[in-house]
Amino acid sequence: VTGGTPGGTTFATVAQRTRALLAPPSPGTRLADGTAVRERLAAAISPLAEGMPGGRQVVVSVPTLRQALVDPARLAAPEETFRWKPAFARRSLGLAVVEACASGRFRAPAEAVGPIVQEAVAEWDRTGWRTYHWEPWLAGLPMGARAVVLADAVGWATGLWSSLDWRSLVPEVQFGATYEQWVSPAAPTVRLKARPDLRVPLAASAPAGPSDQMGEGGVALVSVCGGCPAPGWADELAFLALVSIVGSTSRPAPVRVLGLWPEAGIHRVLNIDDVALARATDRVAVALSAVVEARASGVACP
Amino acid sequence: MPPWRPLAGSQLLERLRVTGRRRQAVDPELVSRLRLGLETGLTDTEAGTDGCLAAPVMVTKDRLTGALACSEHRPLSELGGSAPTMAMACGALIAVLFRQLVTVGHIDDPVSDGMAGLSVDDHHQSLTSWIGTLSATEKAELRAELTRQAEGMQRRWPPLEAGWLPRTREAMRVPVLGGAIELSARVDLVVGRPAVDEASVAIVDVKSGARQVEHRDDLLYYALVEALRAGAPPFVAATYYTRTGELDVEPVTAPLLFGAVHRTVAGVRILRDRARGIEPARHSPSRCSRCAGLSGAEDHGTATATPRTSRTSRGPSVQVAGGTRSETAPAPPAPTPTAATHRTAA
Numbered sequence: 113v114t115g116g117t118p119g120g121t122t123f124a125t126v127a128q129r130t131r132a133l134l135a136p137p138s139p140g141t142r143l144a145d146g147t148a149v150r151e152r153l154a155a156a157i158s159p160l161a162e163g164m165p166g167g168r169q170v171v172v173s174v175p176t177l178r179q180a181l182v183d184p185a186r187l188a189a190p191e192e193t194f195r196w197k198p199a200f201a202r203r204s205l206g207l208a209v210v211e212a213c214a215s216g217r218f219r220a221p222a223e224a225v226g227p228i229v230q231e232a233v234a235e236w237d238r239t240g241w242r243t244y245h246w247e248p249w250l251a252g253l254p255m256g257a258r259a260v261v262l263a264d265a266v267g268w269a270t271g272l273w274s275s276l277d278w279r280s281l282v283p284e285v286q287f288g289a290t291y292e293q294w295v296s297p298a299a300p301t302v303r304l305k306a307r308p309d310l311r312v313p314l315a316a317s318a319p320a321g322p323s324d325q326m327g328e329g330g331v332a333l334v335s336v337c338g339g340c341p342a343p344g345w346a347d348e349l350a351f352l353a354l355v356s357i358v359g360s361t362s363r364p365a366p367v368r369v370l371g372l373w374p375e376a377g378i379h380r381v382l383n384i385d386d387v388a389l390a391r392a393t394d395r396v397a398v399a400l401s402a403v404v405e406a407r408a409s410g411v412a413c414p
Numbered sequence: 415m416p417p418w419r420p421l422a423g424s425q426l427l428e429r430l431r432v433t434g435r436r437r438q439a440v441d442p443e444l445v446s447r448l449r450l451g452l453e454t455g456l457t458d459t460e461a462g463t464d465g466c467l468a469a470p471v472m473v474t475k476d477r478l479t480g481a482l483a484c485s486e487h488r489p490l491s492e493l494g495g496s497a498p499t500m501a502m503a504c505g506a507l508i509a510v511l512f513r514q515l516v517t518v519g520h521i522d523d524p525v526s527d528g529m530a531g532l533s534v535d536d537h538h539q540s541l542t543s544w545i546g547t548l549s550a551t552e553k554a555e556l557r558a559e560l561t562r563q564a565e566g567m568q569r570r571w572p573p574l575e576a577g578w579l580p581r582t583r584e585a586m587r588v589p590v591l592g593g594a595i596e597l598s599a600r601v602d603l604v605v606g607r608p609a610v611d612e613a614s615v616a617i618v619d620v621k622s623g624a625r626q627v628e629h630r631d632d633l634l635y636y637a638l639v640e641a642l643r644a645g646a647p648p649f650v651a652a653t654y655y656t657r658t659g660e661l662d663v664e665p666v667t668a669p670l671l672f673g674a675v676h677r678t679v680a681g682v683r684i685l686r687d688r689a690r691g692i693e694p695a696r697h698s699p700s701r702c703s704r705c706a707g708l709s710g711a712e713d714h715g716t717a718t719a720t721p722r723t724s725r726t727s728r729g730p731s732v733q734v735a736g737g738t739r740s741e742t743a744p745a746p747p748a749p750t751p752t753a754a755t756h757r758t759a760a
Contacts, residue, residue, distance in 0.1 A: 123442060123445070123644070123645030123646075125610070126608065197534065197536070198534055198535070218576070219576055219577050220576040220577050220578075220579055221576070221579070221581075222517070222574070222576040222579070222580055222581075223576035224576075225517070226518065253530070253534070254526065254527070254530040255514070255518075255522055255526075255527050255530065256510065256511075256514060256526065256527030256528055256529065256530030256531035256532075257530040257531055257533060257534040258518075259510075259513060259514035259517050259518050259527070259531060260510060260513065260514075260531045260534050260535065261534070262517050262518060263513045263514070263516070263517040263581075263582045263583070264583075266517060266580075266581055266582075267581045267582065267583065267584060267585075270579050270581045273579075274579060274607060274608050338585075339587050340587045340588075340589045340593065340596060341589075343593075373587075375585045375586055375587045375643075376586075376587045376588060376589065376643055377588075377642075377643035377644050377645065378643075
């Protein structure tokens with residue numbers, strides 16, 4: 113684990129942070145074997161899910177991992193009916209804004225946000241297709257409320273935009289608008305959901321010496337997080353990689369995850385290896401146990 | 415002497431940009447010393463460890479000011495008096511209208527836009543409900559004041575270049591002592607790209623009410639938090655008063671930042687004691703912003719402040735250079751003597 117931290121005396125520049133993200137994997141690095149990781153994960157969590165009342169599917173995401181640590185009792189509560197809020201739209205809108213800036217269409221987030229929203233709403237109006245899902249909600253908001261959504265998105269986008277050197281990333285970077293998912297094979301099923309903000313392909317590393325093998329490239333994931341790094345942050349970053357590895361058999365596996373905490377000016381780089389994946393698996397198991405226990409006690413004491 | 419007029423347009427931006435002082439070079443050593451000052455001051459020798467509290471001590475500007483206030487000036491919120499008021503409603507509405515102005519460039523109907531802005535934020539649910547219960551006369555008063563202030567903002571604030579990365583209600587967090595203490599701030603406007611060689615960020619706090627002496631302490635707290643999180647302090651911190659158009663500009667210097675460290679240490683120690691269930695002894699007025707402001711004003715003779723007479727009063731009446739104010743809201747207290755208050759004849 114590396115990264116600039118205000119807890120010490122070093123602050124990373126944009127260039128240093130970008131270099132840390134893009135550095136080729138160490139020589140000899142082998143990408144995680146998705147099949148083996150999937151089997152280990154299924155073996156670790158399927159027995160735990162058996163205690164789920166009613167055999168219902170359990171969904172585990174980063175918020176679930178956190179809640180299991182800080183307030184497991186709340187896991188018993190039924191999920192609230194989804195209702196759009198500025199906080200829910202800002203990531204998706206913010207990512208679209210950063211993508212538009214990175215492509216050179218706009219100079220900065222404040223310039224991009226208005227046109228991006230206008231285009232998305234107009235497209236939805238014309239075709240009925242919702243690229244971002246928030247189009248009908250945003251279209252129906254009065255001016256003052258819409259301004260709050262736009263302002264929140266500009267803030268989120270600026271945090272990401274000013275953290276990295278985009279000239280070094282474009283055009284290979286992929287903006288992660290949708291969830292990556294994996295569902296365990298045995299019933300009751302467990303659905304893992306994660307949403308990295310960026311996927312950045314990495315160059316393969318050259319051999320360091322005659323006895324070294326060429327390293328595989330893989331990808332780096334980027335996740336923009338709120339507040340300060342909380343206890344367990346490394347496992348949460350590793351969880352993003354875990355879901356990416358088990359959720360796709362075709363995409364290159366992540367070899368590192370860059371966590372950005374713009375509010376705190378902190379970044380962390382987590383290299384993804386067997387240890388990191390094992391810790392993420394353990395964390396999923398802890399969260400799953402907490403969910404099952406909370407739901408079981410919720411059933412017993414309505 | 416020509417009448418004083420608030421700055422507008424490019425003059426307002428120029429006042430923020432050019433403070434009359436050189437911008438500080440980015441100096442990691444300075445930031446290290448600021449952090450060291452905080453951590454040394456907060457290292458808890460009596461309790462042995464800071465890990466004995468289950469949750470981090472959350473520090474905000476209001477909590478800091480409240481903790482340091484003497485018993486005479488302890489804020490109403492600390493005494494259980496946090497029910498909504500007209501001033502709170504006006505402040506919250508102006509805050510969302512300012513965001514709207516910066517983000518989309520215009521305000522249509524201040525009341526409709528402001529209420530719509532508040533309504534999408536669950537934190538303001540009780541306030542929006544309370545505004546709904548106001549009498550017709552009170553609503554008319556609120557509308558009149560909002561309209562006046564919103565018109566002033568629109569007239570005076572020019573569009574901000576997107577390339578300056580303007581962002582509103584910017585959240586800042588700084589963990590201290592391994593996360594046992596968390597300094598938190600939310601700044602109304604931040605402008606500027608991350609610093610490379612010299613300080614490059616300006617922070618602006620927007621106030622809808624009268625000037626209060628603690629506003630300067632708030633600014634310096636923001637500057638400290640920004641310095642600790644970004645590795646470089648802002649080059650300027652300013653308070654913009656939407657009621658009058660005044661702009662108090664504070665060029666950020668190392669001595670001011672160290673002053674903010676000392677004040678923060680003093681306040682956090684009290685907050686930490688309270689979190690442990692220890693009510694500190696009656697505070698000395700030396701750290702109370704109001705007491706310091708009153709004595710400072712008397713010492714400097716820049717303004718004549720009358721003593722505070724009521725806990726509910728938001729500030730004493732004051733005469734300032736250029737004449738007595740004749741605003742609809744209560745008159746502002748003494749300007750902070752050391753802040754570079756803008757008073758330029760147009």
